[in-house]
Amino acid sequence: MTVRATWAFNGQTRTILGNWHRLWCLLFGPFYYLFKGMFLWAILSFFTLNGLWIGFPLFNRAIVLRHYHRKGWVQE
Numbered sequence: 001m002t003v004r005a006t007w008a009f010n011g012q013t014r015t016i017l018g019n020w021h022r023l024w025c026l027l028f029g030p031f032y033y034l035f036k037g038m039f040l041w042a043i044l045s046f047f048t049l050n051g052l053w054i055g056f057p058l059f060n061r062a063i064v065l066r067h068y069h070r071k072g073w074v075q076e
Helices: 021-028 030-036 039-047 060-070
Strands: 003-007 013-017 073-075
Touching (some): 003 060, 013 073
Antiparallel strands (some): 003 013
């Protein structure tokens, strides 16, 4: 199930979570968060060895949704 969001500032629409987001987070760790523009989470993921390898992928959905919500994106 993909999660799409619209930025309230200019109406831009983006897919913020794909069907395989946990797998990509598990495989690529901090690089996944860098690709999403989440620099603080990338640093945390790097220094904790990707959240002790399994923690970050399990909570990835909540982490990414909260990040985009704080930036002003509205989930569709």
